[in-house]
Amino acid sequence: ETGVTQSPTHLIKTRGQQVTLRCSSQSGHNTVSWYQQALGQGPQFIFQYYREEENGRGNFPPRFSGLQFPNYSSELNVNALELDDSALYLCASSLSIANYGYTFGSGTRLTVV
Amino acid sequence: DQQVKQNSPSLSVQEGRISILNCDYTNSMFDYFLWYKKYPAEGPTFLISISSIKDKNEDGRFTVFLNKSAKHLSLHIVPSQPGDSAVYFCAASAYTGNQFYFGTGTSLTVIP
Numbered sequence: 001e002t003g004v005t006q007s008p009t010h011l012i013k014t015r016g017q018q019v020t021l022r023c024s025s026q027s028g029h030n031t032v033s034w035y036q037q038a039l040g041q042g043p044q045f046i047f048q049y050y051r052e053e054e055n056g057r058g059n060f061p062p063r064f065s066g067l068q069f070p071n072y073s074s075e076l077n078v079n080a081l082e083l084d085d086s087a088l089y090l091c092a093s094s095l096s097i098a099n100y101g102y103t104f105g106s107g108t109r110l111t112v113v
Numbered sequence: 114d115q116q117v118k119q120n121s122p123s124l125s126v127q128e129g130r131i132s133i134l135n136c137d138y139t140n141s142m143f144d145y146f147l148w149y150k151k152y153p154a155e156g157p158t159f160l161i162s163i164s165s166i167k168d169k170n171e172d173g174r175f176t177v178f179l180n181k182s183a184k185h186l187s188l189h190i191v192p193s194q195p196g197d198s199a200v201y202f203c204a205a206s207a208y209t210g211n212q213f214y215f216g217t218g219t220s221l222t223v224i225p
Binding site: 033058 | 117119145147149154155156157158159162202204206211212213214215216217218
């Protein structure tokens with residue numbers, strides 16, 4: 001059991017660029033959720049993927065998109081980066097959509113300049 | 114629109130004493146609540162949960178109390194230990210939903 005791993009740990013991008021963040025779920029977990037945590041705030045739900053399909057989305061614009069692969073790893077893509085996208089991005093996986101035992105990764109710290 | 118609120122950004126407690134962290138919510142559809150602990154440079158770690166059919170759940174030194182009428186929950190840590198120093202987030206979910214709503218966190222410092 002290796003837990004949830006995210007890459008990269010830190011990233012600096014320029015406004016207008018695109019970024020891809022990656023998450024490797026805990027073994028056996030088929031559900032992954034992505035959260036954005038701005039400085040001084042709690043994590044905010046971006047979306048959830050279950051068996052490669054989007055299964056719910058928070059209040060984020062379409063330039064935030066995701067993918068989940070057959071091995072249940074996933075990606076978060078953000079297009080046309082804005083300064084306000086600077087945040088810690090957390091990935092969390094669970095055994096199923098009905099299981100609330102989410103395991104979080106350590107996150108990717110994105111800075112947009 | 115912050116549906117889960119933690120109004121105390123920080124709390125300091127002497128080692129061995131009780132730590133009480135509070136959380137309020139506004140959405141009456143919430144029926145499952147969790148507490149997470151977060152150390153710097155790490156992801157949140159699940160601590161304890163409670164469903165709305167209960168008003169108390171205990172796990173070792175950690176107890177969560179739920180007052181549905183007041184839309185309030187609290188986490189009690191007894192006795193507090195220096196290793197408990199971390200940021201604590203409460204989170205809530207509705208049965209029909211698939212996302213958790215997090216509070217802004219309370220930074221607990223346990224003084225040796």
